Amino acid sequence: MISAARPLLITNVRLSDDPSGQPVSVSVAGGRIEAIGPKLANLAPPPAAIVEDGGGALLLPGFVEGHTHLDKTLWGQDWYVNEVGPNLTDRIANERAFRKTSGHDAGVQSLALSHAFLAAGTTRLRTHVDIDTDAGLRYLEGVLATRDALAEVLDMQIVAFPQSGLLIRPGTGKLLDDALAAGADVLGALDPALIDGDPVGSLDATFALAERYGKPIDIHLHEPGEIGAFTFKLLLDRVEALGMQGRVVVSHAFCLGALPEPTALLERIARLRVALLTSAPPSRPVPPLKRCRELGITIFGGNDGIRDTWTPYGAPDMLERAMLIGMRYDLRRDDDLAAAFDCVSAAGAQGCGFADYGLHAGARADLVLVDADTLAHAVVARPVRKLVVANGRIVARDGVLAE
CATH class of the missing domain: 2.30.40.10 (Urease, subunit C, domain 1)
Structure with a gap:
């Protein structure tokens, strides 16, 4: 007990x-x-x-999970046969269809995965929750119930996340507004150029909403190479203009691992105290961990999805995630492995803003x-x-x- x-x-x-x-x-x-x-x-x-x-x-x-999706997980359920196409838009569409027809319960599933996280030593957690024009706030309500049920033992932050895009799905902006009013802690965003098709308009809308509620931002940025760098620079312009230093996380940031010379961009990221989140995926470029740490950039770790319609992988074990970070970045020395652990401990707390850690x-x-x-x-x-x-x-x- x-x-x-x-x-x-x-x-x-x-x-x-x-x-x-x-x-x-x-x-x-x-x-x-x-x-x-x-x-x-x-x-x-x-x-x-x-x-x-x-x-x-x-x-x-206690460990820190810096980026997961509690509302999506199939943890503890029968095996999901994954036949989804290879593109990001394929995965988004497949998930929307599955959740519409399967009776997937975000409250039940988020509680099951949260229990597993606790048993494995995670005591602070940031989860992204889909805010969707099909489901409204239903997924958020389920995860809010989990947060309330575990409030005495699990320090949980909820990100209101427009998984299907913001501008391309009319009504999403109002739902994000409602989600922040209902208790979401952080405003999410997704690929302003390649999903919304309007990086300026998408980022303007995101920062305006965050400013209205005084909330931090955590944006999924999968955009590759120069496209991602362009979006990143637009984002940094807004961080600087609005005084949002230390209140923005860029998750994934694949572009930083693909640019031939990212130093100038990294130096500006450091100066504006924008934090980076990586799940250290083996199949995508990743931000340069050691260079980021040398520059004073907070870079931390998370699983992303765990056993859901997007991926069969992942486990609620942040020591495993630290090991995977170590493997992805070829960290072999004991002091380097300490840096991998930092990604799921102190750096995670710093990046998410968990106090008294x-x-x-x-x-x-x-x-x-x-x-x-x-x-x-x-x-x-x-x-x-x-x-x-x-x-x-x-x-x-x-x-x-x-x-």
Whole structure:
């Protein structure tokens, strides 16, 4: 059973950035980390405290899923036979038809996948939710119900996302307005040039709506090469003109991996504090991870879709996603694998704007224990999560969600 937010003392754990391997303890109260250190185990725990022996496990912060689609998933359902065509528009049309006719329930499915994320150590999550002229706000309502149900343990941001385009489907703008009024945290957008066919008009409409509600923006930008770079520059113009520095994420950004010389664009992205999200797909160009980090660009990771009509791949395991990021970017050294983990931890929290993150006094008590020698070992081996604490509550043991 998921515990109430009682005082908690976890003893005999190791910190990944301490080469001495000296055991430490973590004290938690009111959902926050009170202290971390080697001497806490000698103190008498407060009355009614839960005391856990970590057994020498590695202590990690709760993981961050920076980009997924909870409303679409078929997680836990029968296998979906994927016969969709190869183009982005094929996938969009196929999904619209499936969701119209299958009775797919975004509330039930988003809850199932959220539970799986929690059991695997994810405590902060950003999900895009389709806002659609066929379904209206139905998918949003389902995910809002999941967010409410798990509010004490899963810090969830919802992006109102026009999966079928904004300008090309009249009425979508009004639905996005309604979605933000109903509780969506972030305004989404999609390929202003290649889907909407009007990058200036599409971006103007997106930024105007975000400005009206004071919301950040997270845009899917699949557009390749020079087309994507053109759209990116238009977006950066608006970030600068409207003072949106630090409030915009560009997801995927395939164009940055295809340009022969992206340095000038990357430097402007860094200057305007636009963050980048990558799922590190093996089949598409990806933003240059190390160069972005050198320039101070926040680049973080996410699964994108998980087991849906778009893709049979994906799993609610951010250690696996960190491993896939490592493989895609040819990260082999232990310090490089630490950068891959950063994409699903601190950088993810920074990119999404999740507050009070990390392993320090005052941070929200989101903790994961794994049996691993080092952080690199944890990323590569992806051991079962021995214990997961979310907002000071024990939510899973040995990979199984507490009931």
